[in-house]
Amino acid sequence: MSGRSDIRMYVEHLFEGRTLDAETIELKEEIYGNLTARFDDYVAQGMSEDEAYRRTCEAVTGVEDMLGEKDEPAVDATVVAPAAQPPAPAADPAPAAATAPTTQQKHWPTWAIVTVVVAGVLVAGMIVVTVFNVVSADAARDVSTNAEDSLVVTLEQPTDSTTSTDQQDGTGNRHGAPSQSETGLLAEVQDHSPSELSVYAGTGLGDASRVEEIVRSLPVGGYVSAVTPDAGAGTLEIYYNYQDRDLLAHDDDHVDRALVYDVVALMSTIDGLDQVSLIETEPDDGSYDVDLRVFDRSMVEGVLGTALGPDLLTDDGWNALREQVLSERYCDPIWERAERG
Incomplete structure (x- = not known):
């Protein structure tokens, strides 16, 4: 049986060996969307999935023409200079004495000038005083607010002198991990059960549809546009499309931690997975910003100090591993070492 995952693999095959810049990725996703819509129409008409898949693929057999449109040569245009025109005859100058009327300048009296200057100084002084008062009031409110916040933080700190050093950051977790009271994306990670x-x-990795199901079930999985597993190479490519990555969570670092958690979850679940590549795309001033990160199993396990596998999918084992992954001490090195550009 052929389906959407086969269409994805067919589209990926069309773009093999091509540079995945932002414009090429956009074209690839557009072709994939058109083909899946065509496939669904054929199936709705009563075709079998195999016949619908065959006819769908016949619609696009290559992308050379579409990619070639980006490199059209500039038109060589010959610019013809306009013919020189004879100079216009100079007009007879009119007598200056006959056309230049005599105007008499008016002078303000001294008392009027002094009055205007004094009024301007008074207005300027009033503006300066008003601005100063507004700035002073805002500064006073800021000082009051900061003092109240400091008081609240001080009152919320544990007073027990036996508190361990792992809790001195005020989060209640080791290594600076977020507390259970987090909301949004990190709360989704915290609630993700083993x-x-x-x-x-x-x-x-050979079960492409099931692998894609796993990826889409993870935090940030709702922004996945494509999943490409390769059983022979032991690799998995995941494409994410955002309208604005900064809006996914309260803090952009939370998105980084959630993605590292997804990678660890996949390496602990999928058999034979040695490398995960994350390709993130979002609009940027009329073009697209594409970020690539590659996570090798040996690197991730080296930072965490543990081998990833199904034996960790217990409540105790997974909670301890998740606490490591969400902490800066472990998450930041994994994220930085995976960066490729």
Whole structure:
């Protein structure tokens, strides 16, 4: 049976060996969307999925023409200079004495000038005083607010002298990990149960549809546009499309941590997965900004100090591992070492 995942692999095949710049990725996603819509129409008409897949692929057999449109040569245009025109005859100058009327300048009296200057100084002084008062009031409110915030933080700090050094950052977790009271994207990571992963334990990269199902079930999975597994190479490519990455979470670092968590979850669940590549795309002033990160299993396990596998998918084991992944001490090195551009 052929389906959407086969269409994705067919589109990926069309673009093999091509540079994945922002414009090429946009074209690839547009072709994929058109083909899947065509496939769905054929199936709705009563065709079998195999016949619908065959007819869908016949619609696009190559992308050379579409890619070639970007490199049209500039038109060589010959600019013809306009013929020189004879100079216009100079007009007879009119007598200056006959056309230049005599105007008499008016002078303000001294008392009027002094009055205007004094009024201007008074207005300027009033403006300066008003601005100073507004700035002073805002500064006073800021000082008051900061003092209140400091008081609240001080009162919320633990007073027990036996508090461990792991809790001195005020989060209640080791290594600066976020607390359980987090909301938004990190709360979704905190609530992600190992039982949701254990049902996929042992899935092979050859099962493309199941691998894609796992990826889309993870935090940030709602922004996945394509999933490309390669069982022979032991690799997995995941494409994310955002309208504005900064709006995904309260803090952009939370998105980084959630993506690292997704990588660790995939390496712990999918059999034979040695490398995960994340390709993030978002609009940027009329073009597209594309970021690539490659996570090698050896690098991730080296930073975490543990081997990733299905045996970690228990409540105790997964909670301890998640705490490591969400902490700056472990997450930041993994994220930085994976950066490719």
